[in-house]
Amino acid sequence: MISHQARTRRLLAMLILILAMTLVWFGAARPYLTVLSDSENRLAAAAGQLQLFRRAPERGGAEGAGDRALLQTLLLPGDSSAAAAATLQQRMGELVAESGATQLSFELLPAASVADAPLQIVTGRVRLTANTHALRALLHAIESQRPLLLIDNLYVRARSDQDVVAGGHLDVQMDIAAARKASP
DSSP states (O other), rough: HHHHHHHHHHHHHHHHHHHHHHIIIIIHHHHHHHHHHHHHHHHHHHHHHHHHHHHHHGHHHHHHHHHHHHHHHOOOOSHHHHHHHHHHHHHHHHHHHTOOOEEEEEEEOOOOTTTTOOOEEEEEEEEEEEHHHHHHHHHHHHHHSOOEEEEEEEEEEEETTTOOOOOOOOEEEEEEEEEEEEOO
């Protein structure tokens, strides 16, 4: 009878040990290995993309023309900075209207001039009112649309209940920057 109890206790101890090892494996080790693998995959993808960017100037011919066409979709169109600024203002007006927000003003900010830069940065300050859903939609549209628009100095505050301006419950101000090919 004692040997039967000892075997039962040993079997129970082994089952508890196996259960503990399984919990450690699936609770800590496996998620860690999964995160490590995902991190390695992202790092490899970033390294591959970096190599593509480093080899871009070396490529010419048809591949280079395709890259230039892709680059043109990322830049603001316009032969002058005024035309590019007008395009930026029009594009922001469209995105604000599509998101359901209300644009209050658009102010063109002075450009920092760099003599030998191949790209010229055009920056505008947008003021609008929106609710949280419209602001989320607007920020997503700005980040995902072409030409490439960059958000800087985002300022969001709640509006007063006594505010007479129609729109959402948030007052939003942001600087929007985009690049255009510099004139020779």
